[in-house]
Amino acid sequence: MHDVIVVGGGPVGLYTALLLRQAGLDAVVLERRTDRSSHSRAIGIHPPALRALEAGGIADELRERGVLIRDGVARSAGRHVGTISFSTLPGAETYVLAVPQATTEEILERRLEEEFPGTLRRGVAVLSARDAGDHVLASTRGQGGDAVLRARLLVAADGARSSIRDGAGIRAPSRRYPDCYVMGDFKDGTDDGDDAVLYLETGGIVESFPLPGGIRRWVVRVGCPVQRPTAEDLTSLIHERTGVDVDPGTNSMLSAFDVQSRLAERFVAGRTILVGDAAHEVSPIGGQGMNLGWLDAVRLVPIITASIRDKQGVAARLAVYEKERRAQAALARRKAHINMALGRPLPAAFMRPRNAILAALIRNDAVHAGVARAFTMQ
Secondary structure, eight states, X not given: OEEXXXXXXXXXXXXXXXXXXXXXXXXXXXXXXXXXOOOOOOOXXXXXXXXXXXXXXXXXXXXXXXXXXXXXXXXXXXXXXXXXXXXXXXXXXXXXEEOOHHHHHHHHHHHHHHHSTTOEEETOEEEEXXXXXXXXXXXXXXXTEEEEXXXXXXXXXXXXXXXXXXXXXXXXXXXXXXXXXXXXXXXXOSSOTXXXXXXXOTXXXXXXXXXXXXXXXXXXXXXXXXXXXOHHHHHHHHHHHHOOOOOGGGOOEEEEEEEEEEEOSOSEETTEEEOGGGTEEOOTTTTOHHHHHHHHHHHHHHHHHHHHHHOOSHHHHHHHHHHHHHHHHHHHHHHHHHHHHHTSOOOHHHHHHHHHHHHHHHHSHHHHHHHHHHHTTO
């Protein structure tokens, strides 16, 4: 019998398993995908999460392979609105680290395999999980056929549409937002260097983030879901709103998404514990989802370790975990809501005075510091 089964081999599941194994526990990760995705979705690692990743010993390699964003620049109608500098942040991490999710997962998977071979099992789907009182039974299907695995605890890191969460009877009502986006990665032809840039335009926000290898990610708010985005359409939108020319022929990733959020009513049900998007889905705008999941893991693993070793006070510890992490997820959801609201279309007659107010606020040292902390989950 395993100590812990982790369902889901994304960045949160992999890091949870790494911490569990480093704590001396017998943990296994079950991932239905046979191969790691090369799609670069989440890219921003905020200072609290980077400090959390220090515990697993992977933060240095992430820094080496990422871009340190030290300033966020706001522009509108070709004019500079303001700059948020992260130099005012507390601690040593006075930046947001930009790393493609594919790179992050590659580092995590390699580290897990080097230190604890065989922990990650790809091509294994969990069909159902049942709480048997003093252990959990997970029915699985893989290349070797069907099997039933036993563990003392099960951690669900299987994403926003978590079948483990649903099977445990945990409700997670969803909330939809009137916000849709198209994003793509292109060769960086701007002079913005390592700055993130937000274009506050009447047609809706355009966001621009540097990535390693001379790549820049562009995210454009659109009025309705885009079923088949094209690089040409996206670059045309970018030029129309910002005046920036982006070469569609250099496109390396393209995606479209609408936004919803959900917050599980419980994070713990018997011997099943939720982490990451299975517990709390927040808007990708603001880049908080993956970071929240890592912070879940760092908070949860010591509780699991203590519970398995001394078997005392487990329920009380998990109750505190649930209360704290639900509160943090609710806060992140509120911040994401504000971020999206600021990026919605606004007539020029309202946009100009609003931007003037934002510029004045940014020049205030106290407000500037508060905004920098809010953008970096501090």
